[in-house]
Amino acid sequence: MPMSKPILIIPNVYQLPALKPSCNCYLITGEKNTLIDVGIRENRDYVEKQLQELNLSISDIDDMIYTHCHYDHTGAGEFFSHSTVYAHPLCQDKLYYQEDYCIHALKYRIALPTRIPDSTLETNDYYQNGDFNFLVIHTPGHSDDGICLLDVEKKLLISGDTVFAKGVPPLITNSGSDASLINSIKKLQQYDIEIILPGHGKVDHDGNNTLIKTQENIIKRIQKNNKKTIEEAIQWQSTKY
Numbered sequence: 001m002p003m004s005k006p007i008l009i010i011p012n013v014y015q016l017p018a019l020k021p022s023c024n025c026y027l028i029t030g031e032k033n034t035l036i037d038v039g040i041r042e043n044r045d046y047v048e049k050q051l052q053e054l055n056l057s058i059s060d061i062d063d064m065i066y067t068h069c070h071y072d073h074t075g076a077g078e079f080f081s082h083s084t085v086y087a088h089p090l091c092q093d094k095l096y097y098q099e100d101y102c103i104h105a106l107k108y109r110i111a112l113p114t115r116i117p118d119s120t121l122e123t124n125d126y127y128q129n130g131d132f133n134f135l136v137i138h139t140p141g142h143s144d145d146g147i148c149l150l151d152v153e154k155k156l157l158i159s160g161d162t163v164f165a166k167g168v169p170p171l172i173t174n175s176g177s178d179a180s181l182i183n184s185i186k187k188l189q190q191y192d193i194e195i196i197l198p199g200h201g202k203v204d205h206d207g208n209n210t211l212i213k214t215q216e217n218i219i220k221r222i223q224k225n226n227k228k229t230i231e232e233a234i235q236w237q238s239t240k241y
Contacts, residue, residue: 006050008154009195009203012130014054019046023073023199026158027054030130032062035083037199040075041110047076065127067160067199068116069094069148070173071105079116087117087125088124088138090145101174102143114210121147128145134158137188141181142170148188155194157207159161162187163196165204167213169221 006027013028015025016025022039025047026058033056038047048058059082066074066087074095077085087095095116105112123138127149134149142161149158157163161170162184172178193207204210 002017004050005053007203009197010154012132013156013197015197015203016047016050019043020055021072022046022075023161024197024201026197027051028129028132029054030132032129033060034063034065034129035061035080036065037067037073037160038064038076038080040072040080041176042076042231044076044079063129066091066150067148067158068143069103070143070161071103071107071110073160073199074103074115075105075110077109080115084119085115085117086119086121088108088145088147089120089122091147092117092120094145103147104173139181139184139187140176140221141172141178141184142176143173144175144180146176146184148184150188150191152191155192155207156197157188157191157195158197160193161199161209163204163208164198164200165196165202167210167217168201169214169218172215177216185211185218189215197217 006014006016008014012029014027017202018024018039022043026036028034061083064080064085082165096238098112100106121136125136127134132151134151137148139146139148139162146160146162148162189211196204196207
């Protein structure tokens with residue numbers, strides 16, 4: 001498979017396209033080198049080669065941030081033993097206890113990840129790197145431990161699996177819900193957002209409108225699922241009685 005090269009989004013922010021089914025990884029350079037999400041275990045070499053394109057190596061990554069616990073975002077973390085890893089407290093706990101039904105490592109038939117976050121990031125905390133100052137926003141929905149990172153001044157959102165380009169709603173996994181996701185989208189709508197860097201797929205340059213579309217599509221999904229559930233219940237009752 002041909003290796004993609006790092007994509008410069010804005011100065012000092014790079015998207016590192018991942019080896020599927022890994023997530024996108026994002027590199028922030030400044031006073032230090034910060035990698036946001038790292039992908040599955042096999043993504044390690046892929047990340048390393050892209051870092052080499054920027055004259056960096058794995059050992060040059062000072063900090064890593066997990067947007068949530070799922071294996072496609074955290075699996076290769078064990079190779080960054082020298083880096084400080086940050087995540088939401090729920091993410092830290094799930095990785096500590098190796099809750100596979102939350103982490104989804106066995107979905108890929110891979111051993112559970114071993115790198116546990118060193119420090120936590122909670123709502124309204126800030127993570128700073130040079131002139132980037134990211135507000136941490138807890139955004140449950142896809143999973144209950146999800147966070148987004150928002151540089152308010154730059155109108156730049158690193159969204160993990162909370163928001164995707166063109167308003168495509170994320171899947172809801174074991175610990176998430178559509179209702180929680182709508183609430184999280186409403187949190188994000190309080191800010192002026194232009195660029196969204198999602199965990200999967202393309203970068204979105206229509207942030208505010210994408211948030212509106214995402215909310216609309218989540219509501220449509222709820223209505224569709226409710227209609228299907230009601231129809232199934234009626235069908236079951238007609239055969240039961």
